[in-house]
Amino acid sequence: MxxxxxxxxxxxxxxxxxxxxxxxxxxxxxxxxxxxxxxxxxxxxxxxxxxxxxxxxxxxxxxxxxxxxxxxxxxxxxxxxxxxxxxxxxxxxxxxxxxxxxxxxxxxxxxxxxxxxxxxxxxxxxxxxxxxxxxxxxxxxxARPTFVVTDIESDGPTPLHNSMLSFASVAIDADGTPRGEFEAVLKPRPDRMQNETTMAWWQTQPEAWAAATHNPEAPDVVMPRYADWVEALPGPHVFVAAPMIFDGLWMDHYLDEFAGTRVLSGPFKGRQIFRGGGVCLYTMAGTLRGAPYLDWGMSKLPSEFYGDIAHTHKAIDDARGFANVLVELFKLSRTLPPISGSVADFR
Missing domain, CATH: 3.10.400.10 (Sulfate adenylyltransferase)
Known part of the structure; x- marks a missing residue:
């Protein structure tokens, strides 16, 4: 045996x-x-x-x-x-x-x-x-990965002090074949505060604010449900955000806090629903465009990369647009010559 x-x-x-x-x-x-x-x-x-x-x-x-x-x-x-x-x-x-x-x-x-x-x-x-x-x-x-392209909305810049208001994920394969969508509105955390500057900005976005606050649910209900949804998707699951340091940070914090898992995978105990360190669309887009760092930015991409989906600050709209961007960037990456190495090279 x-x-x-x-x-x-x-x-x-x-x-x-x-x-x-x-x-x-x-x-x-x-x-x-x-x-x-x-x-x-x-x-x-x-x-x-x-x-x-x-x-x-x-x-x-x-x-x-x-x-x-x-x-x-x-x-x-x-x-x-x-x-x-x-x-x-x-x-x-x-x-x-x-x-x-x-x-x-x-x-x-x-x-x-x-x-x-x-x-x-x-x-x-x-x-x-x-x-x-x-x-x-x-x-x-x-294995054919499922890319879980995610956008979040919050009432401040950091999950340490503020609350995530809403998020949405669009799951696709590298060719853009849809594998599912998930969206949720969250109740603000009672142990967090709204950020004054962020709230002033929200006053200029009444439709997006309404979408981000309508019919909220408790994070400890939503995040386990989201983890189950991710886990049921085919193939290894890869988290994608623009930028990873913002949306990925928020999702990692909420998944860790309320679902016992993380965006990041690695030598950790417990449930792991994503593979690897994820994809930062901001970085991927900047490098594949061949632009210098100070000219990076998601707004520098042509509208057709987004499938002509407007960036509305409604989580589901923005996640769908970013999913289209990912597919276009994969098309660009396939035109480049492959680069290979080994563990010995790395170490």
Missing amino acids: PVLPAPYENAIAFSFGDSPELADDLLRRVLAGDKTASCGALRDFGADGEPMPEVGRRDVVLNGAGEPAAVIETTSVEIARFDALTPAFTDQEGEGDYRAWREGHEAYFARNGGFSPDMQLVCETFRLVDVLPAGRPVYNQV
Whole structure:
């Protein structure tokens, strides 16, 4: 039996398929975000066979060499006949179209106890919750990040003294494919004060102020809900803001304070919903424009980069505009020659 790392020492460990090659292939699909479902013959489960999957349980997936590579959490379980399954389920297995799925599974079951069209299957959906050391090289090659582009509004310059009023996040992939949106209005913290200069500015923005203060909710309700939303997005999640030092600072503080997680990932204990140090659009835009530092600024970008979305200081409008900017900047970055290095170069 493989030695499982903390905190998964007592988890159930298994590999997909019936060969090292198939185990690696299906694991790769899980790590890429293409495979979020699996099925097995009901006859193989029970007291003398494999343990039945359970919603909420986290299992360790082994690679073809038997090494712990990933952790998945079961999100649904049902029993269904083989010939009753439709693409609504089989597409989630990430193994081709329905015809390819059927041919592959007929062959698999035939060589593992027998196949019949009316055989009962245990059908499970799951989500990837952790990548272990043996899975990271493959994950880094195949995973498609979700970029969570975020804008916040506040009643002052710092979360140490002031309150975040509202925020919005737009989740996209590098090509701009939408993966979801989240927006919220927050109740001001009773242990914080409004900043006089900031409030004077808000008086010049009545529509944005109304949007940032309408129907607020408590931060200790909103931030855990937001963390759950981020965690449910596909792929590794990357925080994006313009600039990171402002919006990222506010979100990091509120996530740490009210949801037990952070914008920044690293060698920290506890829940980590984002990968890496995030993306500062301000810096990315300035460098890819080839501008000197004193000529950086989001206002220096052409309006078409924003998808012609006006910067209204309403969090959702600004997040959508910045999401369009990120896609345009990725287009620019792809035209540049790649630069490579190594850990040895860094150290």
